[in-house]
Amino acid sequence: MSAALRTIALEKRFGGLVATNKVDFTLEHGARHALIGPNGAGKTTFVNLLTGVLPATAGQVLLDGEDVTRLSQQRRARRGLGRTFQINQLFPAMTPVESVGLAVSERMGGGADFWRSLGARRDIIGEVLDLLERFRLIDVMDHPTARLAYGKQRLLELAVALAGNPRVLLLDEPAAGVPEAERRELLDTLAALPSDVSILLIEHDMDLVFSFADRITVLVNGTHFAEGTPGDVMKDPRVREVYLGEEEHA
Structure with missing residues (x-):
């Protein structure tokens, strides 16, 4: 069976700068x-590069064995590649029920018809409410997003990312900026x-990394530097040297 997500000699150059250096990576x-x-x-x-925000200079990105290297962000998303961002991309004036409803409706091909569909289609509203409950948002479902606590x-x-029904989900520092009091939720x-759902977590909070991940890849200077179980990575003297005295940031 093919991997959920794989890169083969993936490379990105900005002029003479090599930002991604022939990276081979597998997400099972x-x-x-x-x-x-x-x-x-x-x-x-x-x-x-994985999501199509940037075009690759060389190499391949494979999603469930399909080469998506030249596909746009939107076409990769439609094939099951979802993402959250380091700085959230939410609409501040919309409520959670509207934001999740729009995402579900767009996935079903009715994005432009969202306002009618949300009230008229039980399948959409049922899924929206299920997602809001799963993510502990029922109590604030009608509040403008701008008024929600940052953890919410x-x-x-x-x-919203799960509403797209992704097979692969990339989480870009989901805990960034979340106050300690809101982190447990x-x-x-x-x-x-x-x-x-196969998940790749990009994170600087090492407590979160070691509690969440069953496998860790270390990237240094755009190069695949080390990989293994959390225990293996924690004991690797090369990794310890890289992190010695340096807090990791994205």
């Missing part, structure tokens, strides 16, 4: 995989994400 089906690396490691560039906004971004929700 159902995996909980983390991507870490020191400041300037190239994690964001790598994720942008992060949960809403996850709900977010962490519990991350732990309960559907097991059939």
